[in-house]
Amino acid sequence: MGFEQLAALKEQLAKQAKEAKAATKAKAPRARPAAPTGPAKSVDPVVHAIARLQKRFPQAFPKNPDPKVPLKIGIFEDLLPHATELGLTESGLRDAVRTWCRGTRYWTSMVEGAMRVNxxxxxxxxxxxxxxxxxxxxxxxxxxxxxxxxxxxxxxKP
Structure with a gap:
């Protein structure tokens, strides 16, 4: 087979592939997969608890990229009456506050003389x-x- 014949064969195969693709598109639209009935990944309940705190008390629990602020000493006792309103148990609330106060973003806010917030x-x-x-x-x-x-x-680097 010469180059001319190979080029002609390539063009013919490309044309057939294009026609086949157009035919399958025209037959029926592709069905989309059904939406999953449950969450794909389970999310840590502490993350949900923190999100509730951020929504209810945005000044004390700001969302990223805003810097965290130092919380007043005894903030947990102030939060306890709001636990049922937030849909959290005491231990869930405790875990959320503990997680919130652990981490570089919170520790960075802890500067001597900085105002603690309620x-x-x-x-x-x-x-x-x-x-x-x-x-x-x-x-x-x-x-x-x-x-x-x-x-x-x-x-x-070498």
């Missing part, structure tokens, strides 16, 4: 020097745990 977002007290030092220590220790893993990674 559920309405109004100032109630300030971050003490001891609390600020503890937050700084927690941020540093989290960073120290992450560094050895990065050091173990192979260097991509």
């Amino acid at each position: 559920l309405a977002g109004q100032g109630e007290g300030q971050v003490s020097q001891a609390d600020a030092r503890r937050a700084q220590h927690l941020r540093a220790s989290r960073g120290a745990r992450a560094r050895p893993q990065a050091a173990d990674a192979p260097n991509s």
Whole structure:
């Protein structure tokens, strides 16, 4: 077979493929898969609890990318009367507050002298020097745990 014959054969096969594709499109539209009846992935209940807190108390529990704010000491006791309204149990509420207050974003807000806020977002007290030092220590220790893993990674530069 010569190049001319191969080129003609290629054109013929491409034309047939195009016609077959057009014929299948014209026959019937593709059926879409049915929507899943349940959630594809289960979401941690703490995430749902935090979302409820953010919706009900946006000044005390701001959504990302807004920075977190230091919460007043005893905020959990202030939240307990709202637990049923939020659809949370005491332990679910406790887990949500505990998770909210753990993490670099919260620890960054814990600066000495920063205003602590109540559920309405109004100032109630300030971050003490001891609390600020503890937050700084927690941020540093989290960073120290992450560094050895990065050091173990192979260097991509030759």
